[in-house]
Amino acid sequence: MSVIALNDVVKRYQTGHETVEALKDVDFRAERGEMVTITGPSGSGKSTLLNMIGLLDTPTEGHIRLDGRDVTDFTEDELTEERRSEIGFVFQDFHLLPMLTATENVELPTMWDTSVDRHDRAVDLLHRVGLGDRLDHRPDQLSGGQRQRVAIARALINEPDILLADEPTGNLDQDTGRTILEELTRLKEDENIAIVSVTHDEQMVGYADRVVQLIDGEIQ
């Protein structure tokens, strides 16, 4: 069963008198252990699609299934619970909290669950992304590539089924970008998760198991 499936999803934005149809009848699915890369020109609806997959936004029409469960009509609080347990996010500009150490940033998504201590997993994940010697460094003491590794570790702390990455290499140079992609490929297999990423980066397309081309809100 697909870990995430979108059926006939339409997303319209109302700005003033104008209606923008950002997604038009999109069907999309992703499986565990698979890296799907979404490409397309700017404004084609890539981020909008990724937000739907990540349960950050709800479709105007169509259905979203998470592990076979229809979550289309979930309330914001119910969606929050799903994101908390099933989904990990990596953003283009990392979005780490500046006052927290690398380890604390990784623990952040589970910080409010005082019943489980994810400290050991956080340390383990940081070791696995090659930051075993940077555990107590703050973001401003880390390079861009190191920050993105912290962000990847953070995305995995809750043992998600899906990892979503919006232009994860967008702010990194070629070499660093490549190491991040290798990291993601390895983690995809180790953790048996679906990775859905959005990119302009030709290099990144090379690492994908499957490429989805989006133009004007339509999958080609």
Next chain:
Amino acid sequence: MGITELLWRFPSAQMAWRNLGRNRIRTALASLGIVIGVISIASLGITGVAIQQQATSDLGSLTNEVTITSGEDSTTAGVTADQVDEVRNVAGNVDVVPQYSDATTISSRNGQEENVSVIALTQANVLYDVSAGESPERLQSGVLLTDSTANQLGIEIGDPIEYNGQMYRVRGLIESDQGFGGGGRGQLVVPESALSDRDNYDSVTIVTEDGDAATEIAAILRDHFNEETHNGEVDEELSITDYSDVQENINSFMNTLRLALLGIGSISLVVASVAILNVMLMSTIERRGEIGVLRAVGIRRGEVLRMILIEAAFLGAIGGLAGVLISIVIGLALFQVLAGDAVIVFEWESARYLVYGFLFAIGASVVSGLYPAWKAANDRPVEALRG
């Protein structure tokens, strides 16, 4: 970091504390408003207490006294011996001290002169406390003199004073700051015999247990002596004065004053909470993306809300604590000056304003944090992340 470890079990508090640490100057400035607000509330409240204590102690022992003089409609001048006996009967088991009054000039050996009022009575000890010598139960011979007057004229215990052509020895020096009368000119207390050639007493002083007893006895005496005539007017045989009215007036004035001072203090805290509202709003808008990330990775709305409210509460607590400490210093100084006893500030009567100030600070801060917290918690993560 001790506090951080302590807060580990309370993630919202932990995050709030870290957030405040990010911009210390802003945190300090936001708290400063609260500091000033708390100082206003606490020190104005304490000032009220200090002034009230001062006023009450100035009023001194007078509140348990009833003073009787000849009434408006009396047929005699002064209070007659018969009336005094009747007062004794009606008033019961209290000290009733009839007295004559007069005025004279006392001169020292080197020719310096002081005007004093003269009181002739027997039970000196009921009305006068002495700072030196004795205040006799029955003043038969000798006199008492206010100690400040004695000081000025260089008169000591045992020195002779001439009054009405007779010589008296000074037996005791009266403490100068007794009641209202103490402030003005000095008093010379002589035996009743010195003025017993007069027909009637000038006044009678009744000394009771306390203010309530004085009020009660005054009422009984008024009932007894001042009968209502058939046309509804009161036939005032004796004028009977107690000081409960004065005390009450002072109390109600003090309450008004205290409310006014607290009002001023509260206004400054309201201003302070507007400052906190502004700072919290600014910092949540600045951190919009960050809060969006929190929400995206599954932090619940309630958790974000709590985090920001606790941030506001911490601001209030930091400012409140500083304000309380400064207010204690101000209070210590105030009571040292007004009452000569600095530690009165720790008595509940005044210490409670420190508590009020602190609670008000936290309350006002949390209320100010409500809107920014609600706004941040309900911001849709997609929008927040788009910037």
